[in-house]
Amino acid sequence: MNGVTFLECNDKKLWQPFYKAQKYRATLKGYDRVFAAYLSGSLIACVITSRLFKNSPHLLLHGLVVATNHQHKGVGHHLTRYALQQVSEEPDIKDITCFCDAALAGFYHALGFEPILPSNLTTELTGRFKTYQRYQASLVALQLNLQ
Incomplete structure (x- = not known):
């Protein structure tokens, strides 16, 4: 992408002010x-991207803010796409799940995500969903299988 650099940024002092400026409350999940x-x-x-517990083979993609x-x-x-490429290099990751408004499902479908019934999610993800x-009745669950 023209002039844009993508990288991992785990320093809270760098990304937390960005989320705050965008009026988004970003919380880490684990x-x-x-x-x-x-x-x-x-x-x-x-x-x-979050593992909900240590060594979980399931990731939650969340907090996408531009x-x-x-x-x-x-x-x-x-x-x-960059984030998905980075986490897919971890050999133990089986799938990546995201929750979004139904109107945004096409965005994630273009990245390879497919609809999944909440009842087919892990217990932890079902609870979060x-x-x-x-708070958002039109929420849908989508999943990208890596294995």
């Missing part, structure tokens, strides 16, 4: 990796 997109030295997007003036330019797509769905 064993996390934060990926960021930079343009001319400025952080313009972040996404998080600065308003960089939305609809492919930054989110390229950053997510049900909690989040209380």
Whole structure:
């Protein structure tokens, strides 16, 4: 992507102010990796992958936020693809799940995610899905199988 650099950024002091400026409350879920997109030295997007417990073969992709003036330019797509490539190199990862509004399902489908019934998720992910769905009725679960 033209002039945009993608890298892993686990320093909370770097990504937390970005999320706050975008009015998004990012919380880490357990064993996390934060990926960021930079343009001319400025952080313009972040996404998080989380293992809900140590050595879990299941990841949760969440917290994809792109600065308003960089939305609809492919930054989110390229950053997510970068993050997926990085975590897929871990041999023990079986799948990556994300929850999103039904209107955004096409974005994740283009990255290889497929719909999954919440009842087919792990117990931990099912619980999170049900909690989040209380606040967002149009939430859907999607999964990318790596094995």
